[in-house]
Amino acid sequence: LEKLFVSDARDAAHVGKTVLIQGWIRTRRDSKGGFSFLEINDGSCMGNIQVIADADLANYKDEIQRLSAGCSVAIEGEVKASEGKQATEIQASQVTVLGWADDFPLQKKRHSFEKLREWAHIRARSNTFGAVARVRNQICQSIHQFFHENNFLYVHTPIITASDCEGAGEMFKVTTLDLDRLAKSGGPVNYEFDFFDKPSFLTVSGQLEAETYATALGRVYTFGPTFRAENSNTSRHLSEFWMIEPEAAFFDLADDMALAESFLRKILSDVLNRCDEDLQFFDQRIQKGLIESLRKVAETPFQHMTYTDAIKVLENCGESFEFPIAWGTDLQAEHERYLTEKHVAGPLILTDYPSTIKPFYMRLSDDRKTVAAMDVLVPGVGEIIGGSQREERLDVLTQRMAEMDLREEDYWWYLDLRRYGTVPHAGFGLGLERLVQYTTGMANIRDVIPFPRTPGNAEF
Numbered sequence: 001l002e003k004l005f006v007s008d009a010r011d012a013a014h015v016g017k018t019v020l021i022q023g024w025i026r027t028r029r030d031s032k033g034g035f036s037f038l039e040i041n042d043g044s045c046m047g048n049i050q051v052i053a054d055a056d057l058a059n060y061k062d063e064i065q066r067l068s069a070g071c072s073v074a075i076e077g078e079v080k081a082s083e084g085k086q087a088t089e090i091q092a093s094q095v096t097v098l099g100w101a102d103d104f105p106l107q108k109k110r111h112s113f114e115k116l117r118e119w120a121h122i123r124a125r126s127n128t129f130g131a132v133a134r135v136r137n138q139i140c141q142s143i144h145q146f147f148h149e150n151n152f153l154y155v156h157t158p159i160i161t162a163s164d165c166e167g168a169g170e171m172f173k174v175t176t177l178d179l180d181r182l183a184k185s186g187g188p189v190n191y192e193f194d195f196f197d198k199p200s201f202l203t204v205s206g207q208l209e210a211e212t213y214a215t216a217l218g219r220v221y222t223f224g225p226t227f228r229a230e231n232s233n234t235s236r237h238l239s240e241f242w243m244i245e246p247e248a249a250f251f252d253l254a255d256d257m258a259l260a261e262s263f264l265r266k267i268l269s270d271v272l273n274r275c276d277e278d279l280q281f282f283d284q285r286i287q288k289g290l291i292e293s294l295r296k297v298a299e300t301p302f303q304h305m306t307y308t309d310a311i312k313v314l315e316n317c318g319e320s321f322e323f324p325i326a327w328g329t330d331l332q333a334e335h336e337r338y339l340t341e342k343h344v345a346g347p348l349i350l351t352d353y354p355s356t357i358k359p360f361y362m363r364l365s366d367d368r369k370t371v372a373a374m375d376v377l378v379p380g381v382g383e384i385i386g387g388s389q390r391e392e393r394l395d396v397l398t399q400r401m402a403e404m405d406l407r408e409e410d411y412w413w414y415l416d417l418r419r420y421g422t423v424p425h426a427g428f429g430l431g432l433e434r435l436v437q438y439t440t441g442m443a444n445i446r447d448v449i450p451f452p453r454t455p456g457n458a459e460f
């Protein structure tokens, strides 16, 4: 008896074998001829396998005919060639019920994504969330493969840190609890302490720490959870998200952009090649034309534009934006969408942003007004990557820190990297969830991570 995943059992190569399939019922249909069709899914692929259970099975009347969506079952039977849409089906010799599912919330076919967010513990059983999970998994595999093939070393940067990398003050503070003291006090008392008496926070980016390894090992990347206490209820912001951050010594901005572009192309072509069934689903149900547009992006060089030129385009396009735009202001989602969806109709790399709207570590350009920054914007999502060449000159860096009221003593170790054998280097940060949004066409970022954390939402 061979244990098969549904994805394998659907393959005609297994016809004639006696197998064991384990999964969950999607639907049951009883035929007048005295047998039932069970559609079984086990998450290994989008599709189900059809199982035929004849009325002469011992538990046909009291169990099989009571099976409903959500029940878990183990099926023994023979894989047969099928005349239907699928290549194979299974003729059951035994159907064992593992778990019943009365009142299963997903009985009804369609629920809104809002409703499904309340059932974060159940929604992976639906087609959409199963497909998102498989695409997300493929992207993560491809990320590690891409960097491995390009000689980037995977390093782990800390989750708890004292430095606010982005300087935006959007950090969650880490404290320790002294519950003993609380219990003994018998009254209200401060029982929260700074982590070992120094203020510390959940990381907003692993970049500064990654730079320390890049300036020793050459090319590194970090890929882990990041946290931002931003009170923004948008369809592209989470309080907890996963970030991919490559950092490379002897890289300038042009190298950085080339890396970002070949990285995105590799991810898209892997997803197109390896997640075909899931992408077909997104193409039909979520975003018409998705596959064709991803394929085009995977094959065409990205367009480039300076921030200054982008502002000119936005000022002269005749569109009325909610947020007025002028040189020196940061682009909002609506501006990024205009540029990618209407102006170039594809991904766009914007470069040379004003230094005043970018963090202290970006390399100041000769004009002293802009920095060697690049953002990659894509249709539907907007900013997906933020990157830059880093300021490697100690004097320029300390001057910029002073202008931004950052204390040198808080960054002494970061400045040391410029004191001991400083080199030009560059890197970028890519939000995993925004990339999953882009490749699946899912409109809301809360629907591409298993347990979305947003303001007021961290129950389970």
Ligand code: ATP
Binding pocket: 166, 228, 230, 236, 237, 238, 239, 241, 243, 383, 384, 385, 386, 387, 429, 430, 431, 432, 433, 434
């Ligand atoms: P935005 O302008 O959209 O708020 P940002 O410029 O603040 O993004 P960066 O600090 O440049 O973001 O972070 C690098 C990348 O991390 C972004 O390009 C984006 O892909 C992702 N990212 C940033 N903030 C979030 C968030 N709150 N939720 C999910 N992904 C995020």
Ligand code: MG
Binding pocket: none
């Ligand atoms: Mg932000």
Ligand code: MG
Binding pocket: 383, 386
């Ligand atoms: Mg931004």
Ligand code: MG
Binding pocket: 375, 383, 385, 386
């Ligand atoms: Mg950014």
